[in-house]
Amino acid sequence: MARHVRIGLVGSGFAAHFHLASYEKVYGEDFEVLGLFGRSKDKTAHLAKEFEVPKVYERFEEMLADKEIDAVDLVIPNFMHVPLAVKAAQAGKHVFCEKPLTGYFGPASAPAGTWTAKGFPREEMFKAAVAEADLAYDAVTKAGVTLCYGENWVYAPPIVKVNRLLAASGTPILRIQGEESHSGSHAQYAKRWQTAGGGSLIRLAVHPVGAALYLKYEEGRRRNGKPIRPVSVSCEVANLTWMKSFQDEPRKHMKSDWVDVEDYGSILLTFEDGSTAQLTSSDTVMGGIYNYLHVWGARAVLKASVNPNTACQAYTPDGGYFKDEYLVEKTESKEGWSFPSPDEDMVTGYPDELRDFVGAVSHGRAPKSDLMLAHDVVVVTYGAYLAAEKGARIDLRPHLRK
Template sequence: MGSPRRKSPRNGWESGARSPPTWPTARPRWTCTAASSASRKPEGPGRRVEEVPMPEKVRVGLIGAGFVGHIHARAYRRITDLDVDIAAVAAVPLAQAEALAREFGIRDAYEDYRRILDRDDINLVDLSVPNHLHEPFALEAAQAGKHIICEKPLTGYFGGPGAADPVGATPKHLMLKEALASADRMIAAAERHGVKLMYAENWLYCPAVQKALRLAQASGGTILEIRAQECHSGSHASYAKAWKFAGGGSLVRLAPHPIGCALYFKQQEGLRRDGKPIEVASVMAEAGDLSKIPSFQAEPEKWLVADWQDVENWCTIIMTFTDGSRALIQASDIVLGGMEDTLQIMLSNARIDCNMTHSGMVMAFAPAEHVFADEYIMEKLNTKAGWSYPSVDEEWLLGYPQEIRDFVEAVAFDRDPLAGAHLGREVVKVIYAAYQSAEEGRRISLQGV
């Protein structure tokens, strides 16, 4: 199974520790390849050429064959200059795994994910499964010696001792404690078994976000405020509507993107200026299920998802950082017109706006729904009639291929990914502190948490 695996340097907190992690460099490194590195020449007499190790073969076991599983499979297929291959896929029911295997030419399809963990030739496991399975699957994968890609959120609270019925009624301070304990168990298991736990936060890899980060760094200014949101008309996945499977509502499904991005920008600003990351000091939030408004429930036709169980479909968060700056985060399932992913950076000497979904590269008008037939327009668009913003390459603009390439390179060249597990833990901390704030109606301090 390739070259012997080496234990990577610890990149962050040990379980239970409270010292800040060492965050990866902001500059993405997914453009580095063995071929390009080997072709470098000395720049002067006596200049030593940096030796680049031969990359390890990357054999992927894809666990989950739903919406995200297909996105990841397409991203692996784009990598043509590294030795990477999806060796097997597992999903329930088996027919779902077999369908994805046929589509992407994957040799083996299983119903039991443990068939993947038992294979010696597979060294990277990609978890594209419902949220409540992230921790147990990651712990088993680490014990089996597999590197791990875990979708967002890294983990959460799904019930257990002290849980209410329904789970969403559990006191949120208990949820915060247990969700962080779950994240710490995952990180500790990866470190103990010498494998990488990589956090699939595609926003960090969006071309627009990476450009915004370089612009912010070039300006040398202070980031005073970040405004970021992900909004659409709601998830139709049945598991997303119940806390015991999803771990929450829009705060867990949508907010991780803007929260993670805000955290990363402030971390990088602190590292650049002071040599240490700027962290979140406190969180305030409001959250609720706006589909429960009686007049909406009485409407005969529903354009928005309306059958949420014990989770919220709207939230607003104010993150206060240790330097006094703020981030305003919104995540909502009550927005028509297609998915909205936006980021605004307000600096002391500049302003940067990113629109990852309504880019305006292409605009199209159709007088009726059927005009564009089966041609894809954009995610969560309710109708093709009228004006629309067809995405040129939606997955590339949202950073999915770049994200997967970074993770493959991290395994192949034994280096840290741009998005690691400690960022995932920080996102979980903000999410469940926001739930506690919304429930208790007060600011929640996160210093020392």
């Protein structure tokens, strides 16, 4: 029987806001966002007022001690995901965790803002990041709670449709190609490895990586009840905005103040059935956000354009005519032809993601984007950093769970 689900949300930044806005679009589930905890008291109070959330906690532990809370939604910087997820699981709470599950954020002894990833051995990072992902995996399974992994691409309508067409056609997937790129993150934490856990790969590529893994899991489950898992990875990373020719440009139309993180990466992933995926990310792409996934099968070719897509197209000779009307994420200008997103949260998959998470807790079932996906993405991404450093292919199999 379905039960009423009460959520405590942690965080008060950019993603906390779109989570709260997206919960308002969730239909057909019995739930409420009951409480908030954020580091900034002002921002948290403001969010509680804007979204009519009844409780505000002073400390995370207070939220965990509240017997009314069933699940915590972690919308906080990457380095905090696992420590808080482990505490929540130990307190018997279900966990909704934003992407990525975790990463490597420098030696524990390094004071904030001091450590640099330049020249730091990727082997050490890989081992530590996977060990951290293992901590979360073990805590969640031991506590018998559910971890829902915030990979919105799994829920983005174009990708949901691609998955349905894959199922309908029964095609084997031969090859996947995907990308998430734009002109650079707005967030300060993104500039440094110590706060972000890496550059474009960990912030952006995790989306197409997550979606590609999910589509291969689904293909395997349809065929014989077993997900098709990744086996090895190779990778190239670069700092394109550190090139002298870019530095010499008089005007910079993209973010270029990266401290020690890459602004480009491309992963080549091989699956246990021999199929491949090429998944790319970059912070050096102008003209809006590029989120797409193409699938080449034996019976069908499928192309999901998460963003931009042509559901709405606009032209104006003067961007001023559109005034403050929002068009789409990360465009530099409203002038000329543009591709306004009709409902960006919906196209990006956020409300359907949260609906699945709430439904998973309410009905006691697994979410589509789950703990295995969360863990695999960490192994693939940090395996990719190691592969790029070594110029070699890395065997992922010893590090995968279940």
